[in-house]
Amino acid sequence: MSRIGYEWVRNHCDLDALPPRRPALIRPVTRIERLEDHVAVPARMAPGADADTLDHLLFALKHEHINLAILMEAMRHVSTERVSEAFRQTPGGAYTRLAAFFWEASNGVQLEDLPAATGAVIDVFDPARFVTGQDQRNARWRVNFNGLGNLAYCATVERTATINDALQRSVLDRANLVLGSMDATIRDRALEWAYMSETRGSFEIEGEVPGASKQAAFVRILQQAHLREPLSEAYLTALQNATVTNPMQQAVAFRHEQNHLARSDMSAAAVTYVPPPPALARELMDVLMDWSNHHLEGVPPLVAAAVVSFGFVFIHPFMDGNGRLSRFLLHQTLCRTGALANGLILPVSVAMKKHEAEYLAALQQFSRPMRDKWDVRWIDGAQFEYHYLGNSHYDAYRYWDATLAAEFCLEMAELALDEELHNETEFLIRYDIAHDAVNDAYDLVNTDLAILLISAFQNGGVVSKRRRDQFQHRVPDAAFSFIEEAVKAALALQVGRPASDSGPSAP
Numbered sequence: 001m002s003r004i005g006y007e008w009v010r011n012h013c014d015l016d017a018l019p020p021r022r023p024a025l026i027r028p029v030t031r032i033e034r035l036e037d038h039v040a041v042p043a044r045m046a047p048g049a050d051a052d053t054l055d056h057l058l059f060a061l062k063h064e065h066i067n068l069a070i071l072m073e074a075m076r077h078v079s080t081e082r083v084s085e086a087f088r089q090t091p092g093g094a095y096t097r098l099a100a101f102f103w104e105a106s107n108g109v110q111l112e113d114l115p116a117a118t119g120a121v122i123d124v125f126d127p128a129r130f131v132t133g134q135d136q137r138n139a140r141w142r143v144n145f146n147g148l149g150n151l152a153y154c155a156t157v158e159r160t161a162t163i164n165d166a167l168q169r170s171v172l173d174r175a176n177l178v179l180g181s182m183d184a185t186i187r188d189r190a191l192e193w194a195y196m197s198e199t200r201g202s203f204e205i206e207g208e209v210p211g212a213s214k215q216a217a218f219v220r221i222l223q224q225a226h227l228r229e230p231l232s233e234a235y236l237t238a239l240q241n242a243t244v245t246n247p248m249q250q251a252v253a254f255r256h257e258q259n260h261l262a263r264s265d266m267s268a269a270a271v272t273y274v275p276p277p278p279a280l281a282r283e284l285m286d287v288l289m290d291w292s293n294h295h296l297e298g299v300p301p302l303v304a305a306a307v308v309s310f311g312f313v314f315i316h317p318f319m320d321g322n323g324r325l326s327r328f329l330l331h332q333t334l335c336r337t338g339a340l341a342n343g344l345i346l347p348v349s350v351a352m353k354k355h356e357a358e359y360l361a362a363l364q365q366f367s368r369p370m371r372d373k374w375d376v377r378w379i380d381g382a383q384f385e386y387h388y389l390g391n392s393h394y395d396a397y398r399y400w401d402a403t404l405a406a407e408f409c410l411e412m413a414e415l416a417l418d419e420e421l422h423n424e425t426e427f428l429i430r431y432d433i434a435h436d437a438v439n440d441a442y443d444l445v446n447t448d449l450a451i452l453l454i455s456a457f458q459n460g461g462v463v464s465k466r467r468r469d470q471f472q473h474r475v476p477d478a479a480f481s482f483i484e485e486a487v488k489a490a491l492a493l494q495v496g497r498p499a500s501d502s503g504p505s506a507p
Contacts, residue, residue, distance in 0.1 A: 002026040004046045005039070005060035006070045009053055013077045016390035017069035018369050021401065024064055032063055039064055054078050054086060054099065061095040066125055068147070068154055068399035073391060075099075075106035084111055092119035101141040105151045117142045131157040131303050131406070134295045148299065148307050148402070153287035155307045155402035163403070166410035167300055172339045175417050179344050182425065186432075190425050194347045195219045197420070201349030202327045205356065217242055218324070225332040226342050231289040239328065240321045249320040254282050258386050259319050260376065261367070267378055273367035274374040274386060275316035276397045284315050284397065292333060301339035305330045306409035307402050314366055314400065327352070330409065346416040348409070355412065362408040366400055430490040431457065437486040442479045452483050461488035 003011065005024035010017055027033075027040035034040075041063070047055045057074055060067070075083075083103045087096045097117050104110055121142045125132050132146040147154040157163070179187055199218040203210040210218065221242055229235055233254055241250045256278050263270040275281060288311050296304045313326035327349050334340050352359050373396065375387040390396055434453055438444070444452075448471055455467045463480050 002046070004041060005056055005064050006067050008047075008056045009060070009074045009077075010070055012056075013053060013074055015070060015073045016373065016396050017067070017073050017399075018396055018401075020064065020067050020070065021403075022065070024060065052082070054082050058086070058095050058099060061098050065129060065158065066156070068151075068156065069395045071102045072106045072151075072399065073393065073395045075103045076393075078103060080109070080111065084114060087111070087114055087117075091115045091117055094119060094122045097141045097143055098122065098124065101138060101143040104141075125156075129159055131159060131163070131300060133291075133299055134297060148304075149287060149291050153284045153398050155311060155400055157303055157307070157406045158401075158403045160403060160407065162407045163303070163410060166302075166407070166414065169414065171410070171414045171417055172301060172334065175344065175346060175413075175421075176341050178417070179421075180341065186425060186428050189428055190421060191343065191345060193424050193428075194345050194421060195222055197350045197424075198222060198331075198345060198347045201347065201351075201353045202324050204353050205327075205349060205359070206323050214245060217245075221328060222331060222345060225328065225335040225345075228336045229332075230293045230336075231329075231332075233285070233289075236317070236325065239325055240318050243324045243328075244321040246320075251318045251321075254278070254285060254317040255319050257319070258384075259316060260384065260386075261316075266382065268376040268384065271371065271374075271376045271384070273371050274376065275314065276394060277386075277388070280394050280397060281315050281317050284311075285317050288312065288315065292336075296333070296337055301334050301337040302410050302413055303402075303406045304337060305333035306406040308333045309409070310362070310366075310402060310405040311400075313363070314397075346413055347420045348412045348416045350420045351412040351415040355415075358408060358411075362404045365404050370396060426495045427457070429495050430487075430493060433493065434483075434486040434490040437489075438479070438483055441482055442476065444475060444479065448474055449483075452480070453487065456483055456487040457491070461485075461491055 003023055003025060006020045007023035007025075009015065010019065022034065022036075022038050024039040024041050024046075026043050026046050029040045029042050032039065032041050032045060045063075047059050051059075053074060057071065057078070060070075078099075083100055087093075087100045090096045091114070097119065100111060100114075100117075117140065119142060121137065121144050123132070124143060124145045125147055127146070131148065133148045134146070136145040136150065137143075138145065145151065148157060149155055179191070182190070196215065196219060199215050199222065200210065202218065203214070221239060224239075237251050237253060244250050258277060259275060260271045261273040261275075263272065276284060288308065292304070292308050309326045309330040312329050313322050316322045318325070330348060331345060334346075340346070373388060373390045375389055377385040377387075379385055388394070431453060434457075435449065438449060438453070452463055452467055452471065452475070456463050461484050463484055468480055
């Protein structure tokens with residue numbers, strides 16, 4: 001199978017860019033077929049044996065999805081004369097105009113003595129194949145850059161069947177309808193549970209069990225998401241200080257030294273990811289913050305939240321606290337876009353904790369191959385020496401595929417609504433039914449009753465012997481049996497969802 005297009009260019013020019021998810025391959029087919037793991041191309045349509053880098057790039061622009069990392073890096077391997085010659089031959093050609101546009105953006109040089117570009121304006125990203133951002137038109141080449149970022153830093157989200165189906169299910173609209181139609185008391189208690197559970201889930205993902213003060217602090221941070229504060233270095237630093245209780249780990253600004261993620265043992269082999277160097281991290285954060293603050297209109301909120309959340313954790317702008325902040329930014333982005341009504345929250349981290357393997361896979365799709373681009377050497381203690389093996393433009397950090405991250409966030413949002421929040425709401429309704437029944441029949445101390453009810457719910461309607469022994473001098477023996485009967489009756493009830501929740505459950 002002969003590689004062509006982007007993958008030919010990547011190998012021929014020894015590029016730093018990560019491999020395309022679906023490389024173009026010459027196969028025994030009669031027409032170009034876009035399959036799950038590659039693009040099958042008949043030999044008659046492939047670039048010839050004497051084709052050069054630009055020929056393969058023009059083929060890729062026409063027949064493969066846009067791959068910014070390969071395009072931007074590869075254009076530095078195409079001469080001024082070669083790209084100018086191709087454009088002169090077809091100044092109205094969509095793909096020669098795209099090639100000239102990317103050549104100038106990559107090389108930082110303007111092509112001279114060329115005819116004016118003609119033809120209809122062409123989108124860089126086909127909206128039928130990609131989630132697109134706001135238009136950024138280039139009149140010189142009649143090209144519209146509509147990516148999720150800009151030419152200095154941009155994520156790509158392909159419209160896979162998984163993403164299109166999830167967007168059609170409109171989980172955020174359903175969340176607003178479901179929570180908005182609940183009994184106010186039940187809703188407030190469900191949301192109180194959601195804030196606390198989201199806090200615990202976010203800490204548990206980091207392998208930490210938070211104390212009461214840490215929980216309270218992070219709940220306050222989550223509640224700030226609805227303030228819709230624009231992202232800035234000062235704001236994010238203040239949040240980092242609030243999430244990290246060790247004063248020695250609290251930041252005063254974005255990091256000014258290299259950091260890494262690693263397993264617990266101190267060795268270069270234990271390093272699992274190396275974020276971009278400090279100067280680049282600051283540059284990328286500036287773009288990410290600007291995009292998040294000003295350019296989210298028209299981008300599906302959960303896709304935007306995935307790009308901001310995962311983008312932040314890949315940049316890793318602080319020495320500590322990045323993981324928790326990245327999950328906070330998911331909520332903050334949803335709130336800032338107005339996708340969730342004031343005060344509402346989805347316990348996404350609870351779902352993430354239950355699907356940690358999928359979360360890790362979404363992170364490692366980027367982090368694992370990027371780790372291979374670094375030579376990391378242990379010096380002493382916590383000191384390491386880092387040498388980047390890729391190109392000096394760091395294209396692989398600048399242009400990343402956020403498709404899997406978006407799929408994951410969409411799935412977790414659905415699970416947070418259709419399982420976590422729904423199950424808690426059902427529990428609260430059943431709890432109230434059992435509580436009212438017991439409270440009408442027996443005059444028990446409210447805290448005692450609460451403990452016994454929860455014990456019975458956790459044990460399928462049976463009060464444990466330990467609880468019976470604990471409360472035997474304060475609770476009549478008949479009350480224990482009554483509590484069990486009340487809980488079993490509540491568990492047997494069919495507790496329906498609010499009528500406005502018409503969407504299907506996540507698989």
